[in-house]
Amino acid sequence: MFASLKQQFIDNFIVDNRWRYLLDGLGVTLQITFFSLIIGLLLGFVVAVIRAMNQTTGKYKIADFICRIYLTVIRGTPVVVQLMIMYFVVLNSVDKRVAAIVAFGINSGAYVAEIIRGGILAIDKGQFEAGLSLGFSEFKAMWLILLPQALRNVLPALANEFIVLIKETSVAGYIAIQDLTKSGDLIRSRTYDAFMPLMAVALIYLLLVVCLSTLVSRLEKRLAAARR
Amino acid sequence: MQETPVKPASTKPSLTLVPPADAAPPIFEIDGLVKHFGALCVLDGVSTRVDRGEVVAVIGPSGSGKSTFLRCLNRLETPTGGRVRFNGVDLTDPKCDIARQRQRMGMVFQGFHLFDHLDVLRNLTLGPVRLQHRPRAEAEAEAMAALERVGLADRARAFPAQLSGGQKQRVAIVRAMCMNPEVILFDEPTSALDPVMVGEVLSVMRDLARRRMTMIVVTHEMAFAREVATRVLFMEGGRVAAEGSPAEIFERPERECLRSFLRRVA
Ligand SMILES: Nc1ncnc2c1ncn2[C@@H]1O[C@H](COP(=O)(O)OP(=O)(O)OP(=O)(O)O)[C@@H](O)[C@H]1O
Ligand SMILES: [Mg+2]
Numbered sequence: 001m002f003a004s005l006k007q008q009f010i011d012n013f014i015v016d017n018r019w020r021y022l023l024d025g026l027g028v029t030l031q032i033t034f035f036s037l038i039i040g041l042l043l044g045f046v047v048a049v050i051r052a053m054n055q056t057t058g059k060y061k062i063a064d065f066i067c068r069i070y071l072t073v074i075r076g077t078p079v080v081v082q083l084m085i086m087y088f089v090v091l092n093s094v095d096k097r098v099a100a101i102v103a104f105g106i107n108s109g110a111y112v113a114e115i116i117r118g119g120i121l122a123i124d125k126g127q128f129e130a131g132l133s134l135g136f137s138e139f140k141a142m143w144l145i146l147l148p149q150a151l152r153n154v155l156p157a158l159a160n161e162f163i164v165l166i167k168e169t170s171v172a173g174y175i176a177i178q179d180l181t182k183s184g185d186l187i188r189s190r191t192y193d194a195f196m197p198l199m200a201v202a203l204i205y206l207l208l209v210v211c212l213s214t215l216v217s218r219l220e221k222r223l224a225a226a227r228r
Numbered sequence: 229m230q231e232t233p234v235k236p237a238s239t240k241p242s243l244t245l246v247p248p249a250d251a252a253p254p255i256f257e258i259d260g261l262v263k264h265f266g267a268l269c270v271l272d273g274v275s276t277r278v279d280r281g282e283v284v285a286v287i288g289p290s291g292s293g294k295s296t297f298l299r300c301l302n303r304l305e306t307p308t309g310g311r312v313r314f315n316g317v318d319l320t321d322p323k324c325d326i327a328r329q330r331q332r333m334g335m336v337f338q339g340f341h342l343f344d345h346l347d348v349l350r351n352l353t354l355g356p357v358r359l360q361h362r363p364r365a366e367a368e369a370e371a372m373a374a375l376e377r378v379g380l381a382d383r384a385r386a387f388p389a390q391l392s393g394g395q396k397q398r399v400a401i402v403r404a405m406c407m408n409p410e411v412i413l414f415d416e417p418t419s420a421l422d423p424v425m426v427g428e429v430l431s432v433m434r435d436l437a438r439r440r441m442t443m444i445v446v447t448h449e450m451a452f453a454r455e456v457a458t459r460v461l462f463m464e465g466g467r468v469a470a471e472g473s474p475a476e477i478f479e480r481p482e483r484e485c486l487r488s489f490l491r492r493v494a
């Protein structure tokens with residue numbers, strides 16, 4: 001029994017240096033996640049500010065309307081479908097990974113936007129009014145007074161979004177990107193063994209998520225302590 | 229900022245509180261101010277004026293529109309009708325640059341509203357540095373001097389969460405002062421405070437009055453209004469129901485609604 005497990009391990013990971021598939025796949029997954037997150041943060045930030053400004057001042061109605069359409073469409077359709085539309089329809093002449101990064105970034109932006117907007121709206125309206133009463137424009141009061149407080153409060157939620165994104169990118173194989181999930185699949189197609197490669201893939205995701213979650217909860221505790 | 233040249237504080241101390249005849253336009257000229265919230269009429273034609281150096285106390289029962297009146301003066305609420313002129317500038321004109329005008333009027337809130345993410349010194353210098361583009365060192369020196377005056381110099385690096393209510397409100401007053409405003413609006417500055425802390429905030433305000441700072445103070449502290457105010461507005465049902473010197477309002481109240489209000493708060 002143990003001997004056969006050992007043999008399976010050797011076949012799946014050692015022969016032909018197959019472990020390299022997993023390592024490369026992991027690299028691709030992290031790369032896509034990282035750049036998507038950057039796009040998501042930037043996009044989400046802008047959308048959140050527009051929507052929060054609309055809610056606190058009643059202005060920017062058209063921009064807010066556009067943002068709401070974006071949020072509805074992105075949150076109302078599966079990410080795989082968005083990914084395929086991005087690659088096969090919108091950006092079909094660019095690199096697969098770029099298409100994936102753009103698709104996941106736009107998708108993540110919708111969730112980031114709602115996190116940040118929630119953070120802004122949770123802040124006492126008096127902070128904004130105190131800023132206005134000093135003579136700050138609405139935009140400057142948002143930038144100098146509301147956003148720093150909001151971002152600090154939602155930092156853990158944003159870090160969680162990164163963790164969610166790591167798992168979401170596992171559908172990148174649909175446009176033939178060799179991410180971590182796809183590399184496990186690749187090994188399976190070589191060795192005709194489903195158990196070992198899939199377990200390995202699952203374990204790597206799990207380790208990543210657990211490590212990052214620990215970091216996030218530490219961050220949460222720190223922020224709570226600083227706020228007292 | 230230069231459109232209405234402001235004369236330096238008069239060189240010879242005047243004995244009366246009436247400003248010299250050649251003074252700039254009054255700080256506030258309020259003409260038929262009306263404010264509705266939906267169907268609810270909260271201000272029903274308020275007219276008055278506030279001159280330089282005045283301390284105007286606004287009193288009246290809860291819900292009479294005192295806060296709304298004050299918030300219309302710096303357009304935190306947009307008036308439904310009427311006109312508010314500040315230094316001759318029509319604030320109700322949609323083209324008026326309200327943010328710029330607000331730099332010259334401070335506001336102190338019942339709930340303090342210090343910026344929670346900044347320490348005391350940063351709270352005080354945010355406006356001067358970001359709005360008036362003053363060098364940070366200069367703004368900080370001035371802020372420290374002002375903190376000293378209210379007895380809080382040792383709290384300069386504390387965060388708002390670490391201050392008592394009375395300390396927060398004193399910092400909030402200093403924050404307004406650091407912009408060198410021409411008038412400060414106070415909305416029940418002591419109502420959220422324990423009795424012990426009320427005194428320390430009122431004494432800071434007394435000090436401002438002594439330095440001839442123009443102030444409009446919505447307050448339930450009748451003793452303070454009587455002692456410090458140069459004029460008292462009594463509001464009821466969205467109107468100024470009585471107006472006059474503290475003596476006229478408190479010693480010889482004429483209207484019945486004012487008398488019954490004073491009986492209730494006494
Ligand atoms: N944003 C708002 N929307 C709707 N109604 C409002 C709003 N602000 C104030 N009101 C109403 O306007 C009326 C006057 O309110 P205001 O706060 O000006 O009274 P006040 O004289 O300051 O009372 P208090 O002494 O309790 O502070 C109240 O009936 C209040 O419910
Ligand atoms: Mg009030």
